[in-house]
Amino acid sequence: MPTIFTHVAVPVATSLGIGKIASRRLLFFAAFCAILPDFDTIGFKLGISYASQWGHRGFTHSIAFALLVALLAACISRQLKSRAWVVFLLVFIAVVSHPLLDMCTNGGLGVTLYWPYSNERVFFEYRPIAVSPIGISRFFTERGFAVIKSEFMWVWLPSIILLFTLRGMRRK
Numbered sequence: 001m002p003t004i005f006t007h008v009a010v011p012v013a014t015s016l017g018i019g020k021i022a023s024r025r026l027l028f029f030a031a032f033c034a035i036l037p038d039f040d041t042i043g044f045k046l047g048i049s050y051a052s053q054w055g056h057r058g059f060t061h062s063i064a065f066a067l068l069v070a071l072l073a074a075c076i077s078r079q080l081k082s083r084a085w086v087v088f089l090l091v092f093i094a095v096v097s098h099p100l101l102d103m104c105t106n107g108g109l110g111v112t113l114y115w116p117y118s119n120e121r122v123f124f125e126y127r128p129i130a131v132s133p134i135g136i137s138r139f140f141t142e143r144g145f146a147v148i149k150s151e152f153m154w155v156w157l158p159s160i161i162l163l164f165t166l167r168g169m170r171r172k
């Protein structure tokens, strides 16, 4: 996976870009939703194999899961202090961006993006993001630096561009 900070970049840039229609509360909620799919790593502790549809990068890394989370989030739009369609859209983008970013990484198994229709593990053809080493100590190594560099190039930079593009569009 890209590091969790990087998963958070997409919803944060999008919500800052669209401005006030997304409340601060929604921004934090969407940021949390972007890392939600990786809670499936709990499956390793439960003895679920990586390759299972219930394992890591399995059903939580699908379009269907993103739609479900976005729908549930829209139901609590009042608590999130934003309109239901804004909540739905932002949360959907946050959750679905997670497997799409994982599909750009150069390690591990692919994601079951089309679950439950298919359990096939998919990747993008071009995978520029270096997979992040697990654990903080190994992070401060050459490989850790390569990860930060690739994530900056392929996620942070495009997110910053997205933020300013959305802001520019709003001004018009």
Ligand SMILES: [Zn+2]
Residues within 6 Å of the ligand: 001, 037, 038, 057, 061, 098, 099, 102
């Ligand atoms: Zn993931």
